[in-house]
Amino acid sequence: MNSDPRIIMVDPGFGPDSFDSYRDSHWSSVINHGLCSISAYVKSHGYADISLLDVRQLKDWEDFDRRMKEARPDVVAITMRSCDHKNVARALESARTANPSVRTVIGGPHPTALPADLPRDDLVDHVVVGEGEIAFRELLDDICAGRTPPRLIHGASPVLDDLPFEDRELYDYARTVRMANYPGIFKPPMVTMVTCRGCAFRCGFCAPHAEKMFGKRMRYRSPERVLEELSELHHRWGYRSIKFYNSDFLARPGWVHEFCDLYGRSGIGADIMIQTRASSLCRHEDALAALRDVGLKLVLMGWESGSQRILDFLQKGCSVEDNFRSAEICRRQGIMFGGSFMFGVPTETPTDIRASVELAQKARPYFTSVAFFTPLPGSYLYEYCEKNDLSLVKDPDDLLSFSPEKEKIKGVDYDSARAGAEEILGMKFGGRRMGRLVRGVYVLTKGNLKLRHFLVYSYSKLVSNPLYRRLNRRTKPR
Structure with missing residues (x-):
């Protein structure tokens, strides 16, 4: 993999009705502060090619698949709550179809609490337990250097004042x-x-x-x-x-x-x-x-x-x-x-x-x-x-x-x-x-x-x- 991998982050929304829901209310357009912090941190370490697929801003799974295929990412990182099983499973399938050699990473509250309970476990390459900034950056370092990272990664806790400000414009923040x-x-x-x-x-x-x-x-x-x-x-x-x-x-x-x-x-x-x-x-x-x-x-x-x-x-x-x-x-x-x-x-x-x-x-x-x-x-x-x-x-x-x-x-x-x-x-x-x-x-x-x-x-x-x-x-x- 090249030294500047193409990275897609995925916000799976809130269940099956999430598509086309990024509309005129605070709750329908709220940002995920964790994804914004991770994006800012890895960008500060030289990984600049990061974009977001936010299910709430897309029309349907066909739209999601098209955008994933156009991006053909090297790495796909998905945040997951316990209610996200179906959307995460479908997003993993889309990523693997777009690029069979893609490296998939799942993190967030549910994998941290229950790392053995994942949707489409066969399509998950790496699971981050705990905080994601340092763990995701080190994972990218290993992948780019040709090393084989472990499947289960325990994230280290950063000093919060050392983190860069969140990358809020990962989302459509002007609208938010x-x-x-x-x-x-x-x-x-x-x-x-x-x-x-x-x-x-x-x-x-x-x-x-x-x-x-x-x-x-x-x-x-x-x-x-x-x-x-x-x-x-x-x-x-x-x-x-x-x-x-x-x-x-x-x-x-x-x-x-x-x-x-x-x-x-x-x-x-x-x-x-x-x-x-x-x-x-x-x-x-x-x-x-x-x-x-x-x-x-x-x-x-x-x-x-x-x-x-x-x-x-x-x-x-x-x-x-x-x-x-x-x-x-x-x-x-x-x-x-x-x-x-x-x-x-x-x-x-x-x-x-x-x-x-x-x-x-x-x-x-x-x-x-x-x-x-x-x-x-x-x-x-x-x-x-x-x-x-x-x-x-x-x-x-x-x-x-x-x-x-x-x-x-x-x-x-x-x-x-x-x-x-x-x-x-x-x-x-x-x-x-x-x-x-x-x-x-x-x-x-x-x-x-x-x-x-x-x-x-x-x-x-x-x-x-x-x-x-x-x-x-x-x-x-x-």
């Missing part, structure tokens, strides 16, 4: 930044940012994925390095909103204070959205206030349940009291907040469901979302479900849906769970009947993202209205 999340509150252009890797918690529905991917400890980029990239992005795109993808932005308050000082003096002035845990928010109200002073507008939290028994079963590491207090603190600081709930959990009872409904009614988040438990392959609760023969998931595509239309766990009272979800979704509009309508409209607009964008925009404008916020400024007595 035009789509703001929570339109009506946040104005485009919007950029997304990851400032750390790893997770300090071991929630049963997710862990140990983060530990296997990034190690046991959270690793941070320095506030200075983050601000440097934000400044460069602001010069390039003139963004007005930032969404931080950290799972727990308030986990390290000292880092937050340093960042706020730098960001406040930078003059960027973009509005900010973060995700965090209720327990971290309760412990670090001072860090939350510092973020508010430099533009924080919305905090998203995974409350999961109003039942302490369910929170303990999920190994969430939070309490119902944390969930209530986080709402009170956000209101006191004048910050909008959202709480997400999880129904359909193994062992869940109608009493547990009722407790979640009461939490939503009393805490009164500005935004609510409801997901139904899905056993993520490789997670602790996946193993629990397999051991106790509880899982109804037989097809990887079932992992894509978090709605109650597809029942996933034996013994769950899905009728009660649906009723609870509808009551939460409809509580701002008059109750369960409206909640059923809200859920139905959301499902029906799946193929009409412009209409969904308009509906989300309208609701966001409503809840961000000063009059609405004054009426909604207190939690109800518990």
Whole structure:
């Protein structure tokens, strides 16, 4: 192979409906930060011929095959989640047809958690477990030098500040930044940012994925390095909103204070959205206030349940009291907040469901979302479900849906769970009947993202209205 191999990266999208879905919404055009980081790193080491096949931007598999054949790559690298089996298998077949001698590489969350569970294993040459920057560059070095790399490669963890800024224009980033999340509150252009890797918690529905991917400890980029990239992005795109993808932005308050000082003096002035845990928010109200002073507008939290028994079963590491207090603190600081709930959990009872409904009614988040438990392959609760023969998931595509239309766990009272979800979704509009309508409209607009964008925009404008916020400024007595 020559010293400048032709490399194709593949973003397999989100299941069988991914084609031609890179449209008018934030979620349909979100970039994969991992692929962007790997691309930037290997380009900085001299591998310049890298391009992306993003399933969401293509018409169909015929279009995918045509582009793969035209490129005739030397190396194809595919990222994979557990729901991507079918698309990844088809992409591997396309790559091998385009060039029988192509070297195929798979990495990402699923191969890291379950490296022996791969689609079309016979078409996979190399599997990267863990972080991909250093591993992929060394793999390319070996291939170009005529050496034979191992099939299973354990990726080393880079020093995050040593990595180049992400290659965001691997995607159609000019189009991506035009789509703001929570339109009506946040104005485009919007950029997304990851400032750390790893997770300090071991929630049963997710862990140990983060530990296997990034190690046991959270690793941070320095506030200075983050601000440097934000400044460069602001010069390039003139963004007005930032969404931080950290799972727990308030986990390290000292880092937050340093960042706020730098960001406040930078003059960027973009509005900010973060995700965090209720327990971290309760412990670090001072860090939350510092973020508010430099533009924080919305905090998203995974409350999961109003039942302490369910929170303990999920190994969430939070309490119902944390969930209530986080709402009170956000209101006191004048910050909008959202709480997400999880129904359909193994062992869940109608009493547990009722407790979640009461939490939503009393805490009164500005935004609510409801997901139904899905056993993520490789997670602790996946193993629990397999051991106790509880899982109804037989097809990887079932992992894509978090709605109650597809029942996933034996013994769950899905009728009660649906009723609870509808009551939460409809509580701002008059109750369960409206909640059923809200859920139905959301499902029906799946193929009409412009209409969904308009509906989300309208609701966001409503809840961000000063009059609405004054009426909604207190939690109800518990």
